[in-house]
Amino acid sequence: MKKEDRLEKNPIEEYLRMDRIPHIWCPGCGIGTVVTSFIEALKKNKEDLDKVAVVSGIGCTGRVAGYVKMDSFHTTHGRAVPFATGLKLANPDMKVVVFSGDGDIFGIGGNHFIHAARRNMDILIICVNNFNYAMTGGQVAATTPMTANASTAPYGNYEYSFSLPYLADACGATYVARWTALHMRRVTKSIQEALNHRGLSLIEVITPCVTLYARRNRLGDGLNLLKYYYDQSVIEHGADTRTLDIAYQGKLVCGKFIDKEKPTFLDAMNTHLSNVLGDDYELYGRINNEND
Amino acid sequence: MKKTKADPKGVLTGAHYMDGDHALAEGALAGGCRFFAGYPITPSTETAERFSSRIPHVGGVFIQMEDELASMAALIGASWGGKKPMTVTSGPGFSLMMENLGLAVMMETPLVIANVQRGGPSTGLPTLTGQQDMMQAKYGSHGDYEIIALSPDSPQECFDLTIEALNLAETYRVPVLIMTDECVGHMHEKVIIPPAEEIEIVERKWYTGPKDEYLPYKNDKDLVPFMVKAGDGYRFHTTGLTHDERGYPIITAECQKVNVTHLIEKIRKNADKIIKIEEDQTDDAEILIVSYGITSRVAVRAVQKARRAGIKIGTLRLITAWPFPEKRIRALSKKVKAIVVPEINYGQMVKEVERNSVDRCKIYSVPHLGGWVHDPEDIYKVIKEASK
Ligand SMILES: Cc1ncc(C[n+]2csc(CCOP(=O)(O)OP(=O)(O)O)c2C)c(N)n1
Ligand code: SF4
Ligand SMILES: [Mg+2]
Numbered sequence: 001m002k003k004e005d006r007l008e009k010n011p012i013e014e015y016l017r018m019d020r021i022p023h024i025w026c027p028g029c030g031i032g033t034v035v036t037s038f039i040e041a042l043k044k045n046k047e048d049l050d051k052v053a054v055v056s057g058i059g060c061t062g063r064v065a066g067y068v069k070m071d072s073f074h075t076t077h078g079r080a081v082p083f084a085t086g087l088k089l090a091n092p093d094m095k096v097v098v099f100s101g102d103g104d105i106f107g108i109g110g111n112h113f114i115h116a117a118r119r120n121m122d123i124l125i126i127c128v129n130n131f132n133y134a135m136t137g138g139q140v141a142a143t144t145p146m147t148a149n150a151s152t153a154p155y156g157n158y159e160y161s162f163s164l165p166y167l168a169d170a171c172g173a174t175y176v177a178r179w180t181a182l183h184m185r186r187v188t189k190s191i192q193e194a195l196n197h198r199g200l201s202l203i204e205v206i207t208p209c210v211t212l213y214a215r216r217n218r219l220g221d222g223l224n225l226l227k228y229y230y231d232q233s234v235i236e237h238g239a240d241t242r243t244l245d246i247a248y249q250g251k252l253v254c255g256k257f258i259d260k261e262k263p264t265f266l267d268a269m270n271t272h273l274s275n276v277l278g279d280d281y282e283l284y285g286r287i288n289n290e291n292d
Numbered sequence: 293m294k295k296t297k298a299d300p301k302g303v304l305t306g307a308h309y310m311d312g313d314h315a316l317a318e319g320a321l322a323g324g325c326r327f328f329a330g331y332p333i334t335p336s337t338e339t340a341e342r343f344s345s346r347i348p349h350v351g352g353v354f355i356q357m358e359d360e361l362a363s364m365a366a367l368i369g370a371s372w373g374g375k376k377p378m379t380v381t382s383g384p385g386f387s388l389m390m391e392n393l394g395l396a397v398m399m400e401t402p403l404v405i406a407n408v409q410r411g412g413p414s415t416g417l418p419t420l421t422g423q424q425d426m427m428q429a430k431y432g433s434h435g436d437y438e439i440i441a442l443s444p445d446s447p448q449e450c451f452d453l454t455i456e457a458l459n460l461a462e463t464y465r466v467p468v469l470i471m472t473d474e475c476v477g478h479m480h481e482k483v484i485i486p487p488a489e490e491i492e493i494v495e496r497k498w499y500t501g502p503k504d505e506y507l508p509y510k511n512d513k514d515l516v517p518f519m520v521k522a523g524d525g526y527r528f529h530t531t532g533l534t535h536d537e538r539g540y541p542i543i544t545a546e547c548q549k550v551n552v553t554h555l556i557e558k559i560r561k562n563a564d565k566i567i568k569i570e571e572d573q574t575d576d577a578e579i580l581i582v583s584y585g586i587t588s589r590v591a592v593r594a595v596q597k598a599r600r601a602g603i604k605i606g607t608l609r610l611i612t613a614w615p616f617p618e619k620r621i622r623a624l625s626k627k628v629k630a631i632v633v634p635e636i637n638y639g640q641m642v643k644e645v646e647r648n649s650v651d652r653c654k655i656y657s658v659p660h661l662g663g664w665v666h667d668p669e670d671i672y673k674v675i676k677e678a679s680k
Contacts, residue, residue: 017529020540050525055369066529066541071522073372074531074541076395079365082357086366087522089353090327090373094523112365115358265355273348282301282351 015039015049017069024063028222030181030207031061034128035068037184037205038099041191052095055084057104059135060209061128064099078108081116084123092266092285095124095195102129102143106162110142117171120199122264126191127164127202128181130209138212145248149216161246165257168202169241175201176258178244181208182230183254190256199264206233206252219249293463298322298455298491302350308483312450312476313338313380315483316406317346319454320378322485324493325404326352327375329366331359331385334418335474336408339380360385364392367403371396372530374521376458376496378404382474383412386425386432393467394433395532397555400509400517402461402496404454406470408477411636411662421474422662423585423636427643429469430614436552438559440566441469441614443584447481453611459494460566464558465516471613473636475586475665499526507537509551515558559615568611569620577606579679580628582621582645584610586665587634593668594634594675603679616644625649630678634658634671654678 016039025031042052049070056065058077065072071094075083080098088096098105105113105127116123132150133139140150140157143164147156168176175197177190187205194201208214208225219225229252237255244253263271266285273281302321310318316339320328328347330340344354352375357363360381367377381389386407396403411417412424425432429441440460442453450472457468499506499518506526509517520526533541534548559566574580579598583591588609598605608624610617621644625631630653633642639657646655656674660666 017540049527051523053522066531069527071372071527072529073369074529074533075365075368076392076532079361079392079395082362082365083369085355085357085362086327086329086369086371086377087373088369089355089366090370090375090377091521091523094373111358112362115362269353277348281348284351284353 012036012039015042015069017067020067023067025060026211028208028210029060030130030209030222030226031064031128033181033184033226034126034187034205034207035064037187038126038191040188041195044188045192045195047095047195051093052097053087054097054099055080055087056098057100057109059101059104059133061099061101062104062135078104079112080104081109081112081123081125085116085121088121088123089266098123098125100127101134102127102131103133103141106164106167107133107142114167114171117168117173117200119265120172120174120262122198122200122266124191124194124201125203127204128207129164129204130207130213132209132213134209134212138209138216145246147248151216163241163244163246164202164204165244166241169258172200173202173258174199174260174262176241177256178204178206179254180206180229180233180252182226183233193259197259199262293497294495296493296495298488298493299324300488303488303491304485305487306485308485309480310447310483311338311478311480312444312447312472313408313478314342315447315450316380316454316470316472317342318483318485319451320404320458321346321350322451322491323455323458324376325378325458326350327367327370327377328354328379329357329363329370329377330379330381331357331363333382333385335410335477336380336382336406339406339408360388361391364389364396368392368396368399368401371401371403372522376402376462378406378458380406380408382408382410383422383425384415386428390428390432394435394437396467397433397437397439398532399530400465401467402465403467404457404461404470405467406454406472409471409473417663419474420663421586421636421665423473423587424640424662426471426613426635426637426640429471436556438556439469439614440464440466440559440612441471443471443610443613444476445585445588445609446476447479447483450476451483451485455491459492462494462496463516464562465497465519466559471585473585508539509535510537511554515554515561563615566612566615567617569617570609570611572607574606574608574624576604577627578604578629579606579675580624580631581605581607581675582610582631582633582641583607583635584613584641587636590665590668591634591671594671597668597672598675601676603675605675610641613641616648618648621645621648625652628653630654630656632656632658632671632674632678634660634666636660636662636665
């Protein structure tokens, strides 16, 4: 590479598969913003990229795994969390990040999420919540606010929706935060913290889907909506997670709600089995560089 | 292909009296499996129970997942994390596993699934035997692919074939199925576990070249691409989408053709090396019995009776059910008058026998819908009819 080229190289390139750019996301889509925050966090933390893996399910957000230059896995719809569980347990010295959509993680994959949280599996889950199943054309999701329109709720949604931080808290997640995509510095900071947190972390990022959710609900273009979500937000760190419901175009309570210490799945396994079995127990995962 | 000897920590050398389910777990440990994710289901649960009690002493992970969808996803993740993973299930769980079986095929991920078959459809006969998932084993996940499926007929073979399955998975970078059944799973027999140094283990085909040149789906001569594991700095990508050598999605008919043809050819072109069958007295046979698993043992009684009655009968046992031993069946179909296929289903593998015999000989299916094995007399009657 010539020196001039190197000078012009965007610092983000080290983190992205430039041979896959341009990406598939619509102009004005908020997913790219969240990816930028993620990469900022990796940079600021000086993470060894050899030791960070990204696992995605299927969806617009699910495509993230395809663009980041780390060990990256684009799996099946809803199964990113159990895939990450296997990857983490096989390779405990890696930081395993699930990057996927609301439908993927909390619709089809909801059962996996609740159990990973219950186990306090040591993975970080970044969930882009765009209030709908975007990839398939904007269908109603478990996160669609009441009365919002979706392609399969053409007269407005009448199902109650999940409050993701409340769900995560109830299931045992040990780091839980919510931001809007425009809170870039705060998203970055949360990801930085969560990368160093031992246990299951969930970061929900409210993100505009311009093409489908915004258009169908006549909410303006991407920038408008990005700004709108930001303006609708109030930061309440440590808020009671029971109070975090999202109403259609209502206020968005953001912040870090949970950040606590609790043994992870592997910690608990090692501690418990050592206590019960003593020297008969082969400690697992503390020293991990074998292929066994 | 690099071979080593088994890690003695996992090998319970000696003569044991155990059932097929337990032998599956011992085979897994001897064969180098150190990651097991599963969900309880009769009649396979004993394998998970045994593994969970043994693994803390060996070094590895057992995790009971929330369902079989998750178990399979965890297996694929663990395999890319460098483990040799395995799970065990039965019909209803096998159905759930089909989703990510497809992902394992597409990502070319080594892992092993044992199906201790029971009667179906649906919840069917939880505690009673069946061989009704043989076609599901081959065609259960969507899309075109080839699969390897083994069929043990005894606890000893449950042990031996689990090691074999783990080795085949690594050799061909594929998921491998062990299609046993409730009878074999719950049958107690002698199982000899050899010393570790007598157990051959196939190492994964690890890539060792320059890091930035690694291509996860570049064919090697044997059609099997080299593998790396996460965390070693290759920063690779893999996807369930149709992809090129780099593992990058390419959504075109051309790439689909190359990608899927590769998945199929990898098994078909290596079929002769993979397939194992057991034959007895097929040289001058006029009647041939093709069977597998528990049914091949039940058929022995019928065969003995037929021989006493002067019928020239030979047997062929499918140790490998998939890929199907097409060539051998074709050859035998030219020599025999009839082929009799007893199986505990409405007639599944018999279709493969038929397909490979065309009209060269008569084919007799001896179905049994599960819940119990055949009465040997029922098989004998068909043999007699076929020999007329
Ligand atoms: C088993 C299965 N069912 C359905 C689909 C179709 N599908 C693909 S993406 C998707 C929704 C994704 O929604 P979300 O996770 O919210 O991601 P987004 O596109 O909104 O980022 C669906 C239903 C699939 N790929 N697999
Ligand atoms: S459809 Fe929506 S979520 Fe998907 S890329 Fe376009 S704007 Fe983004
Ligand atoms: Mg979505």
